[in-house]
């Protein structure tokens with residue numbers, strides 16, 4: 001879909017913002033085949049540990065062709081001058097649930113149709129894009145009909161503007177686990193928000209179904225969860241046989257596995273079975289950290305979601321369990337993630353978006369990783385280059401380098417001095433196309 005000035009840009013503004021009159025998008029600086037430059041007071045490329053002053057990025061079509069300073073500004077080259085801002089790679093959220101909206105998500109799942117979830121989810125991913133999150137990995141979502149994979153198809157076909165999407169159709173769960181509905185009497189038969197698979201053979205079939213309908217990740221709830229009703233994160237749910245089956249079956253299709261795992265034994269079981277990432281990892285211990293390093297397994301700590309609920313509360317009370325558990329375990333989770341950082345565990349930013357309503361909050365995870373022990377630069381790299389590496393997309397996104405897709409954002413001022421600047425993204429480019437440009441310097 002080409003961007004056109006005037007009416008088409010206004011229409012696009014509606015599509016992207018989902019709201020008439022809210023921050024209309026400017027006309028694009030050049031057609032998507034053109035060559036233009038971005039200039040900002042600072043440039044953080046996702047790779048170097050230092051900031052480049054007066055940075056310039058030259059973009060041609062959907063790709064970055066040159067990165068440097070003002071010497072790149074040749075006569076006739078159209079320049080978007082972002083002023084006292086910092087250019088960064090587009091942000092990568094490797095743990096997102098765009099079909100979930102708010103705290104009482106399991107009741108919402110029962111109340112809402114797949115079509116409604118798709119419409120709401122489309123707005124959610126577009127809001128994520130405007131907040132600077134140009135790539136999302138969906139960690140399974142609360143819809144039996146794979147609505148988020150249809151959202152991806154609609155974006156890929158050019159029907160809507162949205163971020164790059166990858167991920168799992170469902171979170172696979174045991175009967176009675178975090179993906180089951182555990183608050184109804186036994187005579188009520190409902191379709192759970194997750195996909196239920198018990199035993200290795202059901203697991204094999206569940207993995208095949210997920211891949212059939214477009215999942216490019218498999219998500220397992222290896223242990224109980226914080227947010228779902230009627231289960232406990234310190235219980236290990238899937239057996240070794242079941243996890244190994246999932247990893248083996250997925251691997252035969254070239255699909256990696258992400259494992260939700262809180263309980264220590266569940267974390268270790270999943271690492272040994274060969275999953276690519278551990279989600280949450282609340283109850284790490286020294287051996288689990290050693291295993292993460294040895295196996296090269298990624299850790300996605302999702303530290304901030306618990307902080308968010310402790311601060312904001314649960315409007316419906318559905319997350320009272322989560323708040324109680326978060327208060328109890330938050331300090332030790334931060335401490336273990338700090339040890340994992342020290343040990344050199346590969347860590348990426350995952351927000352658990354969906355459980356809170358506004359994607360601007362995603363940046364809270366970057367701040368949380370800093371509080372856990374990363375330098376501000378490490379935390380920014382966890383939100384960009386590391387996420388791309390976890391996805392296996394490091395040849396396309398995650399850094400500002402020639403040849404990469406031009407997914408770029410800008411924030412006001414210096415984010416290394418104040419990481420909350422990531423909550424105030426003022427410019428977003430996706431594949432060479434400007435999808436947000438606010439304020440001065442236009």
Ligand SMILES: [Zn+2]
Pocket residue numbers: 095097139352
């Ligand atoms: Zn999640």
